[in-house]
Amino acid sequence: METVHVNLGDRSYDVRIGPGLLAEAGAQIAPILNRKRVWIVTEARVAELHLTALQAALSAEGIESEALILPPGESTKSWKHLTETVEWLLAERVERKDVVIAFGGGVIGDLVGFAAAILRRGVRFVQMPTSLLAQVDSSVGGKTGINSPHGKNLIGAFHQPSLVLADIDVLGTLAPRDFRAGYGEVVKYGGLGSLDFFEWLEVKGPAMAAGDVALRTEAVRRSVQMKADIVERDETEQGDRALLNLGHTFGHALEAATGYSDRLLHGEGVAIGCALAYEVSARMGLMSQEAPSRFREHLAAMGMKRDLSDIAGDLPDADGLITLMGQDKKVEAGKIKFILARGIGEAFVCGTTDMDIVRAVLAEGLAAR
Numbered sequence: 001m002e003t004v005h006v007n008l009g010d011r012s013y014d015v016r017i018g019p020g021l022l023a024e025a026g027a028q029i030a031p032i033l034n035r036k037r038v039w040i041v042t043e044a045r046v047a048e049l050h051l052t053a054l055q056a057a058l059s060a061e062g063i064e065s066e067a068l069i070l071p072p073g074e075s076t077k078s079w080k081h082l083t084e085t086v087e088w089l090l091a092e093r094v095e096r097k098d099v100v101i102a103f104g105g106g107v108i109g110d111l112v113g114f115a116a117a118i119l120r121r122g123v124r125f126v127q128m129p130t131s132l133l134a135q136v137d138s139s140v141g142g143k144t145g146i147n148s149p150h151g152k153n154l155i156g157a158f159h160q161p162s163l164v165l166a167d168i169d170v171l172g173t174l175a176p177r178d179f180r181a182g183y184g185e186v187v188k189y190g191g192l193g194s195l196d197f198f199e200w201l202e203v204k205g206p207a208m209a210a211g212d213v214a215l216r217t218e219a220v221r222r223s224v225q226m227k228a229d230i231v232e233r234d235e236t237e238q239g240d241r242a243l244l245n246l247g248h249t250f251g252h253a254l255e256a257a258t259g260y261s262d263r264l265l266h267g268e269g270v271a272i273g274c275a276l277a278y279e280v281s282a283r284m285g286l287m288s289q290e291a292p293s294r295f296r297e298h299l300a301a302m303g304m305k306r307d308l309s310d311i312a313g314d315l316p317d318a319d320g321l322i323t324l325m326g327q328d329k330k331v332e333a334g335k336i337k338f339i340l341a342r343g344i345g346e347a348f349v350c351g352t353t354d355m356d357i358v359r360a361v362l363a364e365g366l367a368a369r
């Protein structure tokens with residue numbers, strides 16, 4: 001097992017990563033409990049595959065558990081299911097010193113984390129991420145929230161978990177497309193902060209995707225370590241944390257344009273978004289022309305979507321996509337702040353992006369469809 005410690009003073013916690021952690025969940029969680037009882041919030045698909053194993057692991061340590069099973073899918077990140085979760089926890093008489101377990105992918109982690117943030121002004125929670133995307137990104141760093149018809153993640157709070165348990169074996173039950181979508185967030189870390197990690201992924205990525213558990217553990221550990229380093233510097237995104245949104249401004253607009261449907265999964269939007277951000281960076285003369293091609297070639301080698309032409313169905317025109325970017329949380333005084341890069345692994349927050357270049361890159365990508 002690998003451990004990444006997220007050092008945030010009295011909100012510090014461990015992210016434990018490795019195979020077999022589900023079976024050890026009771027032993028891992030027991031030391032932080034105030035009483036031997038926990039509340040699990042999960043979704044139907046994860047419950048069917050793994051809930052019995054989790055509850056057995058908790059029972060083995062004498063920990064009682066109750067579970068709330070929500071519907072799967074992005075639409076669960078809503079006021080309706082937030083209310084359902086909070087009211088269930090209150091009906092269960094969950095106390096401030098109790099622990100709630102978020103057991104699922106990014107949707108469950110974000111929703112349950114937000115419920116924990118507002119329940120009795122903050123109860124503790126443990127993240128047990130079951131998707132690659134959640135293991136490398138959303139379970140770490142304390143961003144919690146739900147979606148609004150105005151856009152994704154627009155309602156939320158920072159609330160750090162007390163522990164994160166990322167069982168690498170669980171990734172073996174993901175559909176290949178879901179695994180690859182999560183990989184969009186992994187490759188983002190190389191793209192934003194480490195050429196060395198990107199080069200490691202170029203070499204090891206295919207074997208990792210094929211199922212090598214040691215390589216998966218290492219990819220998750222390196223990603224989480226990079227995220228922890230950034231979150232420790234800037235927990236509430238006053239500056240550097242925005243780097244974690246490389247590819248997200250484009251990606252969120254594409255997700256909105258495709259109705260948050262399975263036409264485009266979040267991680268797929270991030271991967272295409274990173275490629276677009278690199279292309280804009282190259283056209284602005286910030287990075288070499290070769291860097292975007294190298295990035296896209298790696299996405300191709302991993303069987304990932306990488307261009308606007310990989311998205312099926314209609315899309316708005318370039319101005320329509322730019323309008324969708326206007327709801328991004330990085331908009332300041334009406335101006336979109338993009339994450340651009342000076343090379344692979346050298347991202348920065350750019351407040352002066354040339355919107356004519358953004359428009360041209362989008363228009364060319366759309367014309368190639």
Ligand code: GLY
Pocket residue numbers: 137138140141143241244245
């Ligand atoms: N997913 C971006 C962040 O946690 O800041």
